[in-house]
Amino acid sequence: MNSELLKYNDISLRYGEKDVLSHFNLDIKKGDRILLKGRSGAGKSTLLKMPMGFAHHTSGSLYFNNKLLDANTVWDARKRIAYVSQDLDIYEGSVNEFIEEVFSYSFNEGKLDRTKLRRLLVYLGFEKDVLDMDFEDLSGGEKQRIGIIMSVLIGKDIYLLDEITSSLDSALKEKVANYFLERKDWTLVIISHDDVWEKENVRVVPVGV
Template sequence: MGQELIQFESISVSYSGKKVLEDFNLSVFEGEKILLKGKSGCGKSTLFSYLMGYSKPDSGNVFFNGKPLSPLIVGNVRTNISYVPQNADVAEGNIRDFINNIFSFSSVSVSADEQSVSDILSEFSLDNSVLDKDFSDLSGGEKQRLLLAVSILLDRNVFLLDEPTSSLDSDMKEKVAEYFTKNPSSTLLIVSHDPQWEKIVDRVVEVGNKV
């Protein structure tokens, strides 16, 4: 097992006066694949928001590579993470333009050549014709597969996957789970209710206060 990469330390959070997480602790080591489980609204996706620096817990700290998350390092943290949100409606317009726009950002250090894009689309049963479509014309499953493909093209070693297979059929769920867990150097935090993940991750962590 590699060194400690991510740490949630004594995280507590309340929604509408109700405590959802209390003194939650989790250490994630390089190369680990961890499934976060728990009831809806228990704070699983919120942990991703904290790690990405989009919000802060009521109390507690988040560390990345041993450093506490702060405005000084959050930009660097984000350039090391591929984040696939639960809501797949993250774009509009032409898909080719969408992909080109992502890879034009200065924070993205890799390029997406035509062959690489074609190869990863094919991996998830999408052909090149999808690039000429409008994002809004895709089905929910197509949107999920496209976002997963883009997350891989970013060539990062840390993945936050929030219900990444919810709109896929059983065979594709299994294919996606196997693809993301086969690389020993990648670190995965997954929120999912799909049993395909539970069978092949290193650890399953229950999130949320016990009732």
């Protein structure tokens, strides 16, 4: 059985007088890698926010693990979905303190593998003293990479990746995309204008056409 992990069923969204999404359908199964493509403002980011309950559709229905997503089920979905966006929360303190805090939450308990953390920091081009730096002092691309590393360490059923390579140089874009795409059993929904994600086995799904 390969049932849907995430299902957008006839989703429409209207803000005021504006139709942002109209009858959007998408079935995502375990191991799928999907690249959402569409013009700016087509509603791609909004689609990724919906399973987390950060955005709401006007009509249609959304299912996670065959359960209708609503105010009651969204909490369970949040525990099982990695939503990685280009904007990381502001944090006052060192990178290490930030990481410690995120992994102290009960649902992330026991997931901080320091060996893997060090390996990922090196793979994504960090000097090891980045852990002692103030998170606020990191560049946009450095914050992006820390967010990516934390999402990988936490590990979830599905990754919703919203422009996670936008601030990286071309070598790092390639490394990040390869890292995710090489993990064949991971389920990925990607928004990106970077062509590093346009690889074999990545299904392009148009939004807003």
